[in-house]
Amino acid sequence: EDQVTQSPEALRLQEGESSSLNCSYTVSGLRGLFWYRQDPGKGPEFLFTLYSAGEEKEKERLKATLTKKESFLHITAPKPEDSATYLCAVHPVSSSASKIIFGSGTRLSIRP
Amino acid sequence: SAVISQKPSRDICQRGTSLTIQCQVDSQVTMMFWYRQQPGQSLTLIATANQGSEATYESGFVIDKFPISRPNLTFSTLTVSNMSPEDSSIYLCSVEGGSGTGSYEQYFGPGTRLTVT
Numbered sequence: 001e002d003q004v005t006q007s008p009e010a011l012r013l014q015e016g017e018s019s020s021l022n023c024s025y026t027v028s029g030l031r032g033l034f035w036y037r038q039d040p041g042k043g044p045e046f047l048f049t050l051y052s053a054g055e056e057k058e059k060e061r062l063k064a065t066l067t068k069k070e071s072f073l074h075i076t077a078p079k080p081e082d083s084a085t086y087l088c089a090v091h092p093v094s095s096s097a098s099k100i101i102f103g104s105g106t107r108l109s110i111r112p
Numbered sequence: 113s114a115v116i117s118q119k120p121s122r123d124i125c126q127r128g129t130s131l132t133i134q135c136q137v138d139s140q141v142t143m144m145f146w147y148r149q150q151p152g153q154s155l156t157l158i159a160t161a162n163q164g165s166e167a168t169y170e171s172g173f174v175i176d177k178f179p180i181s182r183p184n185l186t187f188s189t190l191t192v193s194n195m196s197p198e199d200s201s202i203y204l205c206s207v208e209g210g211s212g213t214g215s216y217e218q219y220f221g222p223g224t225r226l227t228v229t
Binding site: 031032034036041042043044045046049087091098099100102103104105 | 113116143145153154155156157160204206208209216217218219220221222223225
């Protein structure tokens with residue numbers, strides 16, 4: 001069964017303290033892996049798509065990386081405005097067209 | 113990326129009633145998706161809606177409870193029927209990216225926060 005597991009569930013950092021969020025996945029084959037940011041009371045905001053092991057994408061203080069079993073979202077020198085829930089999702093080869101599977105998310109809190 | 117709007121943004125409804133949620137996209141899209149996000153939980157796909165065909169429902173979701181319309185390529189509705197407090201959730205619609213590169217990312221509307229009393 002295709003699965004996505006995110007860790008930790010919650011992470012509290014001091015402003016400027018870099019860290020990484022983990023997304024582990026088990027799929028028969030991967031079409032794509034996605035990272036989203038979700039602020040309270042809002043819909044998820046698309047951040048990155050990764051397709052193959054070794055690929056990296058960057059946006060401001062965020063960098064996403066991908067291996068054959070997991071993805072990391074690295075956050076460098078975070079600011080309070082980076083506080084949000086970060087969701088990982090995968091599009092397995094085995095799924096029906098366009099169906100993606102979401103992880104449970106990591107709630108990130110940055111203290112000033 | 114597409115701009116997606118939803119109406120209403122939130123509602124409080126009584127048990128046993130129904131609510132229809134609207135989703136409008138600023139460009140024509142083939143596939144639209146409806147998700148439910150229960151409090152503190154991640155997103156669960158309810159159904160996929162293609163224009164001109166019946167919606168495809170995921171396991172655990174049925175048409176009688178969540179009827180969907182897709183009258184054209186920019187609009188869809190989801191109705192939550194005969195509501196109970198367990199239906200209290202955020203309901204989200206989304207559309208697929210489509211840059212022509214085989215990318216399957218989805219873009220989401222702002223959500224409808226439903227509370228059933």
